[in-house]
Amino acid sequence: MTTTLTTTFIAARSRAHGPTSALWHAVEVHRAPSEIDGACxxxxxxxxxxxxPDQPWPVSTRDVCPTCTVLA
Ligand SMILES: [Zn+2]
Incomplete structure (x- = not known):
């Protein structure tokens, strides 16, 4: 018997922090997206x-976290 684990990513928006501009990041989701509505x-x-929650990963904009792009 084979168990398939599916990992879902959704997009999250960070705040601009000092010299760092706001970027899109990926969040790994193991729950229903409806349960993480608007959460940090x-x-x-x-x-x-x-x-x-309405923004699937990957996002199509250019201001995306490079680390998340590699990992997700
Ligand atoms: Zn990131």
């Missing part, structure tokens, strides 16, 4: 960002 979650690159 730990992104795959280890920062905190506010989840945008």
């Amino acid at each position: 979650e730990l992104t795959v690159c280890g920062t905190l960002a506010r989840v945008v």
Whole structure:
């Protein structure tokens, strides 16, 4: 019997912080997206960002976290 684990990523928006501009990050989701509506979650690159449930990952904009792009 084979168990398939599916990992879902959704996009999260970090805040501009000092010299760092706001970026899109990826958040690994093991729950239903409806349960994390608007919450701050730990992104795959280890920062905190506010989840945008309507925004799937990968995002099509250019202001995307390079670390999350590699990891997610
Ligand atoms: Zn990131």
